[in-house]
Amino acid sequence: GESVGLHLPTLSVQEGDNSIINCAYSNSASDYFIWYKQESGKGPQFIIDIRSNMDKRQGQRVTVLLNKTVKHLSLQIAATQPGDSAVYFCAETFYNTDKLIFGTGTRLQVFP
Amino acid sequence: GAGVSQSPSNKVTEKGKDVELRCDPISGHTALYWYRQSLGQGLEFLIYFQGNSAPDKSGLPSDRFSAERTGGSVSTLTIQRTQQEDSAVYLCASSLEGGLALNYEQYFGPGTRLTVT
Numbered sequence: 518g519e520s521v522g523l524h525l526p527t528l529s530v531q532e533g534d535n536s537i538i539n540c541a542y543s544n545s546a547s548d549y550f551i552w553y554k555q556e557s558g559k560g561p562q563f564i565i566d567i568r569s570n571m572d573k574r575q576g577q578r579v580t581v582l583l584n585k586t587v588k589h590l591s592l593q594i595a596a597t598q599p600g601d602s603a604v605y606f607c608a609e610t611f612y613n614t615d616k617l618i619f620g621t622g623t624r625l626q627v628f629p
Numbered sequence: 630g631a632g633v634s635q636s637p638s639n640k641v642t643e644k645g646k647d648v649e650l651r652c653d654p655i656s657g658h659t660a661l662y663w664y665r666q667s668l669g670q671g672l673e674f675l676i677y678f679q680g681n682s683a684p685d686k687s688g689l690p691s692d693r694f695s696a697e698r699t700g701g702s703v704s705t706l707t708i709q710r711t712q713q714e715d716s717a718v719y720l721c722a723s724s725l726e727g728g729l730a731l732n733y734e735q736y737f738g739p740g741t742r743l744t745v746t
Contacts (some may be wrong), residue, residue: 560633560720560737561672606671615660615679616688617735619671 529626536594538623540607545588547609551617552581552592556603564592564605594625602627631655633738635721641744642711650706650741654723661704662722662735663696672720678704679726711745718742 530536542550548569553561567574567581567590574581580593590607604624608617634653642648654661663675674688678698689695693711698704708715722735 558739560722560739562737563734566734608672615677615685616674617662617672618674619664621671 526621527624527626529628530597532597532599532627532629534597536592536597536601536625536627538592538594538605538607538625540590540592540620542588542590542607542609544609544611544618545585547611547618549610550581550583550590551608551610552579552590553606553608553619554601554603555606555622561606597625597627599627599629601625633721633723633736635719635738635741637741638739639742639744641746644713644745645710647707647709648711648743650708650719650743652704652706652721652723652738654702654704654721655736656702658723658725658736659701660724660726660735661698662724663704663706664720664722665690666718666720666740668717675706675719708743711743713745716743716745 551566552564554564555561565576565579565581567583569585572583578595582591592605594601602625604622606619606622608619610617633655636651640648659680661678664672665675666672676689676696677685693709696704696706706719718740720737720740722737724735
């Protein structure tokens with residue numbers, strides 16, 4: 518079936534360290550993936566996306582890696598800051614559908 | 630510019646009552662989505678509107694749930710005869726276009742927290 522899941526429900530890192538949040542997906546037909554950040558009391562906010570014809574995409578302090586062989590997606594945050602503390606969701610969709618399938622989420626806690 | 634807005638921000642209702650949740654998408658966005666987020670969980674797709682096309686209702690959990698979008702802009706999600714398991718945050722999102730178009734990014738509103746007592 519179609520599912521998106523996360524390996525770690527909670528990730529604690531020290532300020533300044535790099536963070537890696539992982540996500541596994543099961544639908545090999547998925548060809549578009551998005552990472553969202555959700556702060557307490559707010560709606561999810563788009564961070565970065567990647568299409569299946571790519572294996573890496575970089576943004577400002579964030580990098581998304583896609584490994585289609587093992588159906589794995591990761592979000593790397595460089596020099597993690599307290600403001601990065603939030604729940605991070607991966608989501609997938611595939612061609613000709615308009616529904617995003619979200620994972621459960623990983624809570625990132627940044628300690629000073 | 631203004632983002633997606635939702636009202637009310639919080640709603641407490643008694644079991645069995647009907648509730649209406651409102652979403653104002655970003656002006657010009659043709660696609661509108663409703664999601665439900667239970668405590669500590671991911672987002673569950675409910676319904677999707679794209680332009681004048683028939684909505685995709687495949688995510689609605691029961692016939693107590695319905696939604697409409699008037700004039701291609703404002704949307705209302707209605708839950709009839711609310712149950713305690715309906716308690717969740719209901720999130721609305723809009724995007725310039727639906728599908729894998731260039732401007733697919735969904736912008737989310739802050740959500741409506743529904744509590745059914």
